[in-house]
Amino acid sequence: MWRDxxxxxxxxxxxxxxxxxxxxxxxxxxxxxxxxxxxLEKGWLGSGNTGRNTTIxxxxxxxxxxxxxxxxxxxxxxxxxxxxxxxAMVSQRGILNLFHSDPQRDAFARRGNSMLLAxxxxxxxxxxxxxxxxxxxxxxxxxxxxKGALWQPRGGTVRHDAVVWGYARGADRLGVDxxxxxxxxxxxxxxxxxxxxxxxKGPIKANNVGVSVAGSSSKVMAQAGMRLPMxxxxxxxxxxxxxxxxxxxxxxxxxxxFYVSQSDKGGLVFGGDLDGYNSYAQRGNxxxxxxxxxxxxxxxxxxxxxxxxxMWGGLMDMSMDGSPIIDKTHISGLYFNGGWCYGGFKATPAxxxxxxxxxxxxxxxxxxxxxxxxxxxxGLMIDEKGVGAQPNLH
Numbered sequence: 218m219w220r221d222x223x224x225x226x227x228x229x230x231x232x233x234x235x236x237x238x239x240x241x242x243x244x245x246x247x248x249x250x251x252x253x254x255x256x257l258e259k260g261w262l263g264s265g266n267t268g269r270n271t272t273i274x275x276x277x278x279x280x281x282x283x284x285x286x287x288x289x290x291x292x293x294x295x296x297x298x299x300x301x302x303x304x305a306m307v308s309q310r311g312i313l314n315l316f317h318s319d320p321q322r323d324a325f326a327r328r329g330n331s332m333l334l335a336x337x338x339x340x341x342x343x344x345x346x347x348x349x350x351x352x353x354x355x356x357x358x359x360x361x362x363x364k365g366a367l368w369q370p371r372g373g374t375v376r377h378d379a380v381v382w383g384y385a386r387g388a389d390r391l392g393v394d395x396x397x398x399x400x401x402x403x404x405x406x407x408x409x410x411x412x413x414x415x416x417x418k419g420p421i422k423a424n425n426v427g428v429s430v431a432g433s434s435s436k437v438m439a440q441a442g443m444r445l446p447m448x449x450x451x452x453x454x455x456x457x458x459x460x461x462x463x464x465x466x467x468x469x470x471x472x473x474x475f476y477v478s479q480s481d482k483g484g485l486v487f488g489g490d491l492d493g494y495n496s497y498a499q500r501g502n503x504x505x506x507x508x509x510x511x512x513x514x515x516x517x518x519x520x521x522x523x524x525x526x527x528m529w530g531g532l533m534d535m536s537m538d539g540s541p542i543i544d545k546t547h548i549s550g551l552y553f554n555g556g557w558c559y560g561g562f563k564a565t566p567a568x569x570x571x572x573x574x575x576x577x578x579x580x581x582x583x584x585x586x587x588x589x590x591x592x593x594x595x596g597l598m599i600d601e602k603g604v605g606a607q608p609n610l611h
Contacts (some may be wrong), residue, residue, distance in 0.1 A: 218360035218382060219389035224396050225422050229253040231423040233401050233437060237554055237561070238429035240569020241576065243301065248570070249577035254393045255423075257416060259400035262385055263378040265289040265430045269499065269531035270562040271488045272466050273478060275312050275372035279328040282581050282587030283540060284335040287560070290485050290567030291337070291371060294504055297566060303383030306373050306481065310466035312372030313342075313351070314391060315516065317361045317472045324537040325367040325471075332369070340368045350465050353519050361374045372467060374478050374486075375447045376399035377526055380565060404551070405440045411441070411551040413563040414594045429568075432497065432532020434555035441548060446554045446593050448608040451530040455509065457523040459483030468516070473511030484521035485523060488512060491533060493609050501530045501600035516528075533558055539611030540599035543571050543588045545579065552576055553590075555595045560610050 229346040232238040235258035245251045258264075274294050276287035288442055293296040298305050314475075316322045329339035343365045348356065356363050396418070403415035404426070413422035430437050432449040477487035487508035492501045506528065534540065536556030541564070543554050554572045557564060564587055571582035581589070587599055604610040 218386045222394045227422040232427040234430040237568040241572035242393045243384045243388040244573035257399045266531045268378045272374040272535045274563045277369045278602040286584040288337045291312045293566030300389035301383045309373040310468035311370045313366040313469045410549045429554040434534045449570040452494045454488040455528045457485040473512040499530045535608035537606040538598035538600045
C-alpha cells in the first residue's frame with residue numbers, strides 16, 4: 218500500500234515515530250503542502266502504541282485546555298475515512314461513563330456542561346435509562362450501585378492499525394517517504410540548531426525535526442540533552458474470546474478503573490490501571506490483570522464467564538499533569554509531541570494536525586496553545602484528575 222524507499226540525504230522535515238508522527242506527515246503534505254518529508258520508524262508500522270491500545274475515541278473532557286482539542290480530534294475522526302479514502306472502521310456507538318454516587322453524578326454533570334460549552338455532545342442518564350441500555354450491569358451491587366451515566370453518543374471505537382495504514386497510504390501518495398526499521402541513534406545539533414539525525418541507516422539532514430515517539434520520548438529526547446517532565450509506564454490491554462453482540466458501546470466503571478468495548482470480531486476489549494512502576498517493556502504483570510478483571514466483575518459479573526484470549530502492553534508517556542505537550546524545544550529546529558498518558562489514540566488526528574501546523578508555521582494550533590513546555594514553570598497545569606505531579610496516577 219506504500220513504497221519502501223531508502224532515505225534521502227536531506228528533507229524539509231523529518232518526523233520520528235509513525236503513530237502520531239504519520240498523521241503529522243499526512244497533514245503536512247495535504248494541508249500545508251510540505252511533501253519532502255520522511256517518517257522514521259524503528260520497527261514496522263503499527264508496532265508501537267498505535268497497534269497496542271483499546272481503540273476508544275471520545276471528547277468527554279472537563280478543562281478548557283483539553284476539551285476543545287479533543288473535540289477537534291472527534292470532528293477529524295468523523296470525516297477521516299472520507300479524507301484519506303481508507304476504511305478505518307470508525308464506529309460511533311457511544312461511550313457511557315457510569316457514576317455510583319450523588320457527588321459523582323454532580324461532577325459528571327459539571328463535565329457534561331463543559332463539553333456542551335465546547336460544542337461536544339453530552340447526555341446525563343438516570344438509572345432507569347441505563348437499565349434499558351445495559352440490563353446486564355450489576356444494579357444490586359451494595360458497594361458500587363449504578364446510579365446513572367454521562368453518555369457521549371458520538372464516542373466509540375476505531376480499528377487502530379487501520380488508522381496508521383490509512384495515514385501511511387495517504388502520506389505515501391502525497392510523496393512522503395516512510396522508512397521502517399530505521400532507529401534514531403542521535404541528533405546532529407550544531408550551535409543550538411538541529412540539523413538532522415543519526416540513524417541505523419546513516420545520517421539524514423533536515424531543516425526541522427519532529428519527535429513523536431510516545432513511551433520512548435524520554436530516551437529519544439535524552440539524545441538531544443533534554444530531560445522531559447514525564448515518565449514511561451506500561452499499560453496492559455486485554456481481549457476475550459469472540460462473543461455474540463452484547464455491549465451497546467464503550468462502558469467505563471466510575472468507582473474504579475475499568476473500560477470495555479466489543480470489537481467487530483466479538484471480543485471484549487478492556488483495560489484499566491497502569492502497572493504502577495516505570496518501565497520500557499511492552500508487557501505487564503499478573504497483579505494488574507487481577508485488578509482489571511475485578512473491576513469488570515464489579516459492574517458486569519457476566520464477564521467472568523468469558524475466557525481471556527490474549528493480553529499485551531503499551532508504553533505510556535505519562536506527563537506530570539496528565540496532559541500532553543506539543544511544542545518547539547529550546548533547540549532551534551527540534552519539535553516535540555508527547556506526554557499523551559491515556560489519551561494518545563483518541564487524539565491521533567488532532568495531534569497530527571497540530572504537530573503539522575507547528576512544524577509548518579512555528580506557531581501552536583489554536584486548539585493546542587495550552588500544551589506548552591513552559592506551563593510547568595508558570596503554574597498553568599492541565600490536571601483533569603486533580604492528583605498533582607504524580608504521573609502514574611493520571
